[in-house]
Amino acid sequence: MMTCHECGQTMVRDARPVVLIYEGHFITVDLPGWYCACGESVHSSKEMTVSDRALDLLKARAGGLLDANPGQLTLLRDCRADCQQPG
Ligand SMILES: [Zn+2]
Numbered sequence: 001m002m003t004c005h006e007c008g009q010t011m012v013r014d015a016r017p018v019v020l021i022y023e024g025h026f027i028t029v030d031l032p033g034w035y036c037a038c039g040e041s042v043h044s045s046k047e048m049t050v051s052d053r054a055l056d057l058l059k060a061r062a063g064g065l066l067d068a069n070p071g072q073l074t075l076l077r078d079c080r081a082d083c084q085q086p087g
Pocket of ligand 1: 004005008009036037038040
């Protein structure tokens with residue numbers, strides 16, 4: 001159970017799409033964490049690895065290293081599986 005530090009409501013466990021933008025490139029990831037109706041969200045460092053990895057991907061894309069590389073999607077899928085394990 002988690003209480004929102006902004007409004008005091010009970011937060012819910014969810015994974016919601018977040019858009020990350022880096023130098024004109026963008027990607028959407030489902031970020032697991034605690035979400036509040038007021039818009040606040042709280043994420044553990046482990047959960048943040050989802051966006052960290054996506055950001056690495058974006059940086060590589062911005063550098064032209066991973067264009068049209070089918071491994072990109074695999075990376076994200078693997079990350080999601082990791083992050084949904086208990087603990
Ligand atoms: Zn709130």
